[in-house]
Amino acid sequence: MIGSPALDFDAELRSRGIGPLESESVATLQVNVGKLCNQACKHCHVDAGPTRTEMMTRDTAEAVIRAVRRFGIGTVDITGGAPELNASFEYLVVESRAAGAHVIVRHNLTVQFVPGKERLPELFREHRVEVVASLPYFLAQQTDAQRGTGVFERSIEAMRRLNDAGYGREGTGLVLNLVYNPVGAYLPPDQAGIERDFKRELATRYGLSFNRLYTITNMPINRFRDYLVRSGNMERYMQRLVSSFNPAAVPGLMCRTLISVGWDGRLYDCDFNQMVELPINGGLPATIFYLDLARLERRRIATAAHCFGCTAGAGSSCGGATTR
Amino acid sequence: MHYYEANDLDRFSEIGKHRPDLFAKFNEWYEAVQAEGALSRREKALIGLAVAHALQCPYCIDAYARASLEAGSNMDQMTEAIHMASAIRGGASLIHGIQAHNAVDKVSM
Numbered sequence: 001m002i003g004s005p006a007l008d009f010d011a012e013l014r015s016r017g018i019g020p021l022e023s024e025s026v027a028t029l030q031v032n033v034g035k036l037c038n039q040a041c042k043h044c045h046v047d048a049g050p051t052r053t054e055m056m057t058r059d060t061a062e063a064v065i066r067a068v069r070r071f072g073i074g075t076v077d078i079t080g081g082a083p084e085l086n087a088s089f090e091y092l093v094v095e096s097r098a099a100g101a102h103v104i105v106r107h108n109l110t111v112q113f114v115p116g117k118e119r120l121p122e123l124f125r126e127h128r129v130e131v132v133a134s135l136p137y138f139l140a141q142q143t144d145a146q147r148g149t150g151v152f153e154r155s156i157e158a159m160r161r162l163n164d165a166g167y168g169r170e171g172t173g174l175v176l177n178l179v180y181n182p183v184g185a186y187l188p189p190d191q192a193g194i195e196r197d198f199k200r201e202l203a204t205r206y207g208l209s210f211n212r213l214y215t216i217t218n219m220p221i222n223r224f225r226d227y228l229v230r231s232g233n234m235e236r237y238m239q240r241l242v243s244s245f246n247p248a249a250v251p252g253l254m255c256r257t258l259i260s261v262g263w264d265g266r267l268y269d270c271d272f273n274q275m276v277e278l279p280i281n282g283g284l285p286a287t288i289f290y291l292d293l294a295r296l297e298r299r300r301i302a303t304a305a306h307c308f309g310c311t312a313g314a315g316s317s318c319g320g321a322t323t324r
Numbered sequence: 325m326h327y328y329e330a331n332d333l334d335r336f337s338e339i340g341k342h343r344p345d346l347f348a349k350f351n352e353w354y355e356a357v358q359a360e361g362a363l364s365r366r367e368k369a370l371i372g373l374a375v376a377h378a379l380q381c382p383y384c385i386d387a388y389a390r391a392s393l394e395a396g397s398n399m400d401q402m403t404e405a406i407h408m409a410s411a412i413r414g415g416a417s418l419i420h421g422i423q424a425h426n427a428v429d430k431v432s433m
Contacts, residue, residue, distance in 0.1 A: 137398070139398065141399075142398065182393070182394075184393070186390050186393045186394050187394045188394070189366070189393075189394055189395050189396030190365070190395070190396065193364070193366065193395075193396055194396045197396060239334070313394075
């Protein structure tokens with residue numbers, strides 16, 4: 001049903017007198033370094049997992065850093081998979097920071113227990129990396145249902161190590177943000193309300209703290225799409241996304257201020273478009289090796305049915321809700 | 325064909341085919357009731373879930389189970405709300421036992 005006229009995102013914008021969707025800047029370079037992950041979460045839009053082999057090479061990572069330096073990119077947002085499993089991960093962190101960029105790492109917490117990765121909290125601290133960590137709920141049942149048996153317990157321990165390193169603790173300036181994804185085929189709750197719940201429950205149950213909680217809507221692509229189809233929820237979920245379209249969420253869409261780089265260096269409007277291989281700029285050749293930032297700063301953004309996921313309810317982005 | 329069809333919930337607006345003015349009034353009132361006020365959306369969704377169970381309305385149970393999830397409630401909280409409705413239903417039956425006592429007392433020596 002994706003792509004049917006009723007799910008035409010551009011047409012929805014037109015019918016509301018908005019659009020077409022265009023970018024306003026490239027403040028963030030979001031770098032997806034590959035699909036290898038130590039987990040295989042049921043909602044993953046990347047289809048990441050332990051058997052995936054797509055990985056960014058050193059050559060491509062060096063092209064990323066050249067672009068960051070040349071264009072003075074403000075924020076480098078490193079994601080995967082579990083990005084820390086890429087051999088060039090530390091290089092990307094160190095060189096992005098050396099170029100003056102703010103660095104965000106999308107961290108699944110449990111990767112800290114992969115042999116050789118035990119010192120990640122110290123690495124993050126040394127380079128003042130902003131850590132955005134996935135924790136879909138403050139209880140084990142929901143977390144393990146989405147992310148795998150035993151993940152909650154290890155996530156809590158990993159969060160403790162981040163807190164011990166100063167992350168999420170007042171006065172340190174070391175930022176630990178959490179990401180909430182619904183554990184099923186429904187929209188996230190109000191971000192401020194569920195953040196209060198997480199802060200209270202993680203503090204009283206485990207003595208843990210963090211800075212902000214981001215609510216992110218599950219995208220109807222790849223593994224989550226498979227779940228929707230398998231569970232008979234596809235049609236209703238898409239209907240929910242479309243009927244919850246919120247025009248106020250459009251100005252804050254992340255695609256308007258970022259470029260997404262794939263493991264092979266190709267550029268996309270966002271990580272979701274990357275995963276469905278929806279090319280940037282009408283399919284014109286665009287890779288990190290020949291980045292033409294001036295042309296990309298003001299570009300028409302490619303859309304598809306999954307874009308309704310970012311405009312439903314309070315809006316959704318890699319930085320959480322896009323409306324108040 | 326069953327008396328209750330899950331897809332019928334999405335057809336609710338068809339009620340407005342006849343006397344749309346009345347359905348519009350209902351909608352306006354219903355939406356005003358749902359809005360955040362002295363009670364939060366989450367509290368209201370849990371009340372909705374409890375009432376849905378007391379009424380045993382399958383449409384309302386479906387709608388308010390999802391509304392409760394989307395308002396940030398978990399299954400323990402939702403189950404407590406369902407127990408509240410059930411306990412009050414049970415208590416409401418049981419308190420009428422006093423009427424039975426009264427009736428029996430009335431005709432007994």
